[in-house]
Amino acid sequence: MNFPLVSIIIPTYNRAFYLKLTLDSIIQQTFQDFEIIVVDDGTPNNDNFLLCKQYEKLRYIKIENSGGPAKPRNVGIKGANGKYIAFVDDDDLWMPHKLEKQVEILVNNPEFGLVHCCCETIDENGNLKNKIIGRPGNSHVKHGNVALRMIGNWTLMTSSVLLSKDVIEMVGLFNEEMPPAGEDTEYWTRCSFFTKFYYADESLVRYRVHNHNISGEKKKYKNLSLYLKNVLRELKLKHVIDQKKYKILIQNLCRMQIKKIKNYTYRSVINLFKLDIFWFLRGRNMKLLLFVIIKR
Template identity: 30%
Template sequence: MPFFSVIIPLYNKENSIRNTLSSLLAQTFSDFEVILVNDGSTDNSEARALEISDARIRLFSTENQGVSKARNYGITKASGTLVAFLDADDYWFPNHLEQLSNLYKMFPECGLYCTNYERFFNADKVIKPKHIDIPSHPWQGIVKDFFKSSYIDRIAWTSAVAVPRTILNEIEAFKTTITLGAGEDTDLWIRLALQYDVAFDNEISSRHVLDAENRISLEKTLRRSYAKLDEFQEEEKQNPSLKKYLDLHRVFFAIQHKLAGDMKTYNFYMQSVDKTNIPLKAKLVMAMPVFVARKFYAFKKYLERKNILVSIYD
């Protein structure tokens, strides 16, 4: 039985899957299996993946059902002690699985293991996340307050986490009612963090690729089914950090829908938000008429192309 089962959902990533698989096969920790789930790709993704031959890779093909179902399907095929996730356009540095395995050895009772990551926009713009109350020097440990530490950037990012397989088999993993990357991973990490300790290694071991090809546009907002975040209402009443964490996500989801012209969904999210949890810059955007907010958003995207990143959530 391998120590890691690495699950890769694959949908129309012919330009990146070889690089992603190569980074996985270059790991210093080699006790793993790869479960590659081709989720009905319509390009040459599967052919490109098959160009790389390794006995540890198992390829499964399904009809296109979305990333949550693809990951859940992969979990049913997993046999490792820990399940790690890797998206088909992301990248692991050679020490990634070794860091996760060390975290597990140090903290075997945790329900979620995370390593740090970088956000790659292009060769000239690589950003290290900001985490609250996490030591800046090399550090591995139990995160004291998972939700507070994730106010600015997330402690848990999908291509940089591992979860014990026994836990994933006991709970509903990725909710299939949430689609197109609209919070299915966030929902799972919340549920795990409410039940278990979270271990974190703040050394960067992976890369979140955010080039133009991989960013989700506003045009897709109305086709996505977002996490409602309402199942945590009782917990957030007793947990101020969770409440603020959820409100920051609600504000983000609300603004996305405002920009898409869906004020009904905007109001759904905002009705649950404590106004004191809204960042000042977000308040300014929310006060704008829709057409002005869209111009602001377009200008923000223009700045990104000039390698100037602007966040309204910190």
């Protein structure tokens, strides 16, 4: 069988040491029909350029610093030749069979436009931390239309995703107006309304956790809910979702804010959702909000 080309997009900034480890994990893939696009977000030296010269099937693009991964990813998407697109952060690692298994899933299940998996976490030195992330809970839909379950409950790990370029053409690009942290969750949320997701229940990625990670939880959730709310309203206006689904998703967003309320104030929830919140504040949801406020 002739498999389609995969374009692998890596946004990077001034981390040549980790980038080399990432590239080595890609080169060692059992599936080899790929191109690598490294988009350097304005690193002030030539270390990344000199590193990338050592690899075949790799294009290096340097842009002015944008302050986050959204623009580099978009630049990579625009230059991609593959039928499928994969993303990997410049400090994460792929297991050798990652691409092979995910490409086979999409080829053999054309009704799905995106496949993802869970990730093992590693520290700065590559040591396993014995924590698995990116795995949907038992109560969540793992395959198919996941939009109603996804918001406020779980999210995809970007380095684990492989998706069809056809999906990107329907959904559009990453939101470059979002502050760094959360722009990937906002994007996968949009994708969930346009295609079916397939979850491969296997750790095919190692996600590095260290002091230079761009997305702390507090920073991420501070802006994410506002952008997700705007996405939902836009989808409702375009008749992608109806009023009933909109209410359910707003409730999930409110629930996500309440879970994070210990980091902010309950007024942030009220100010964010205003009139929408009355759909959420009913029955046990109201009890949950009061419990969290009193506990504080």
